[in-house]
Amino acid sequence: MQIKRAILPQVQEYLLPGKVVVLYGPRQVGKTTLAHNLIDFTKLKSRFINADELLYREALGSQDRQRLGEVLGDAELLVIDEAQRVSNIGLNLKILVDSFPHIRILATGSASFDLANKISEPLTGRKITFTLYPISYNEIQQEFGVLEARNQLERWLIWGGYPAIVTTENPDLRARLLGELVGSYLYRDILEMEGVRRSEKIVDLLRLLAFQIGQEVSHSELATSLALNRKTVERYLDLLEKVFVIFRVGGFSRNLRKEITKNTRYYFYDNGVRNSLIQNFNSLKLRNDMGLLWENFLMVERRKINQIAARSVNAYFWRTYDRKEIDYIEEYGGKLFGYEFKWGSGNIKQATRAEFLKAYPNAELMTINRDNFETFLSPVPRGE
Structure with missing residues (x-):
């Protein structure tokens, strides 16, 4: 079974002549599958290239118009999978776009830090960026129906949304697949980088973060716990963000001196990855971390649905030094929610x-619980 991805129509819409659509996302999240679906969906004469193959990687990195034209052939749509493997990919894509203005290009990559650094400057004004996340609750609703999705809410909270996990019914196999995902794929981009050799420290760092969801994180305390210096911890955190394992949310302040703004909270892009790290797939009634699971689930699902709805927001938490706090603040359309x-x-x-x-007298406040969370995770914003 294959889950339909809500982002597909958006990617197709922006796949225009003379433009490069860049599709980021973690490994094993379905970027290659979406690229093949896009080829079928568009009906354009297409060329799919896996940049892991040396022959094509060298040709795509050649900066030679003739060789690039040979790679392109008579295609109207060029898909380059794992594009971060190509040296100077941004410059070569610019040459392709400038030399063959009729071509549409989709470039996918799991290592956002690498691909972004190579693409951003050469393709200024020529690229459009999307992120493919693990499967969203909204996509699960569309596939299984509203009643079944809600009936299996516990499953999504515990096991997360990676395609292979969503489509696997056996819990033992799910646990094994998640273990493989965490152990073999999520850190590969980081560990391939020069100067990163402490894979066990990265895992230990993530385990510490897994128990601090919804709390401000002290980099100094993390460094002490891991017997690393603070700069190394900050570098690892930055890399883990860039390969879509975790994301950060900062504090919000406009008016009050006692508002906390310098601290940061971290969340996981997938509950299943978080639970695999701490080896806890127990049912909800046996857990003492239900609040953490719920908050992480809602934070990342809101992030997914904002992209599906093409809704650009600024995201924060709010807390004062006397411990008044609100879990999540969105700044959108000139208002605070x-x-x-x-x-x-x-x-x-x-x-x-x-x-x-x-x-903030013009703000709106709302509690999100099991009775109304589906509205919160709807593509239609409040007030529209």
């Missing part, structure tokens, strides 16, 4: 609500 995540009963504390709205 605050969300507090609750797995169980409860609401935003009255003192917190009063202080936040006093500072």
Whole structure:
């Protein structure tokens, strides 16, 4: 079974002559499958190239118009999978676009830091970027139906959304596949980089973060726990973000001196990866980290749905030094929207609500729980 990806129509829409669509995303998330689906969907005369193959990698890195033209042939759509493997890929794509203005190009890559550095400057004004995340709750709803998706909410919270995991029914096999994913794929881009040799420290770092979801993270404390210097920890965190294992959210402040802004919170792009790191796939009734799972799930699912809805937002958390806090703040359309995540009963504390709205009187605040989370994860924004 193959899950339909909601981003496909958007990618097709922006696949225009003279433009390069860059599709980022972690390994094993389905970029190659989406590229093949796009070829079928567009009906254009297409050429698919895997840049892991040396022959094509050398030709695509040649900066030679004639050799690039030979690679292109009579294709109208050129797909370059694992494009970060090609040396000077940005410059070579620029030559292709300038020399063959009729061509549409899709370049995929798992190592965003590498691909972005090679592409951004040469392709200024010529590229459009998308990120393919693990399968979203919205995509699961579309595939299995609203009732079945909600009925299996526990499964998505525990096992996450990697395609191979979503389509596997056997829990033992799911655990094994996630173990392979975490052990063999997620760190490969980092470990291939010169100067990164401490794979066990990266795993230890992620395990520490797995227990600090929704909390401000001290880089100094992480460094002490790992027996590393702070700069090394910060470098590892940056690399883990760039290969789509974790993402950071900063503090929000406009008015109050006592608001915390310098600290950072980290979340995982996938709950299943997080649970594999701590080797805990227990059912929800046996867990003491339900609040962490729920918050991480909602944070990353909101990130996915914002892209599906083509909604560009600034994302923060809000906390004061006297411990008033709101889990998630979005700045969108000139307004602030605050969300507090609750797995169980409860609401935003009255003192917190009063202080936040006093500072930001035009903001909206809302508690997200099991009764209304599907609205929060809908492509249609509130107020539209």
